[in-house]
Amino acid sequence: MKKDWFFFPFGSILRAMGGVPVDRSRKEDTVGKLADYLRQQRDLHIAITPEGTRKLREKWYSGFYHIAVAAGVPIELAVIDYKRRALGIFEVFHPTGDSEADIAYIRSRYLREQAKYPDQFYEFKA
Numbered sequence: 001m002k003k004d005w006f007f008f009p010f011g012s013i014l015r016a017m018g019g020v021p022v023d024r025s026r027k028e029d030t031v032g033k034l035a036d037y038l039r040q041q042r043d044l045h046i047a048i049t050p051e052g053t054r055k056l057r058e059k060w061y062s063g064f065y066h067i068a069v070a071a072g073v074p075i076e077l078a079v080i081d082y083k084r085r086a087l088g089i090f091e092v093f094h095p096t097g098d099s100e101a102d103i104a105y106i107r108s109r110y111l112r113e114q115a116k117y118p119d120q121f122y123e124f125k126a
Helices: 010-016 030-040 063-071 099-108
Strands: 075-081 086-093
Touching: 030 063, 063 075, 063 099, 086 099
Parallel strands: none
Antiparallel strands: 075 086
């Protein structure tokens, strides 16, 4: 999670829940560190929002994909569907190694109508 969220008292709570502060302004090999951490854990799930913002954004961050490939783990596609008032994991995706095609597929699985603010959702067309 963005390091700005790790302030008192929330920082202590987030760390206790397994939160990892990420400073995107510094080169820290976050992908490599998280992939190593995933490989060492028996039962661990990491939640990453690839848009990285609540604003309209055409391009996603791809770190989530590279972490999964490096760790050799599947990607669980999850959604908070505001229209249906539901949340959960709806698909387990196994990366093929073709990042462009895989990310295009993953993006195609999300719909504008699910978003809390549909006008801030960039609907990807493959």
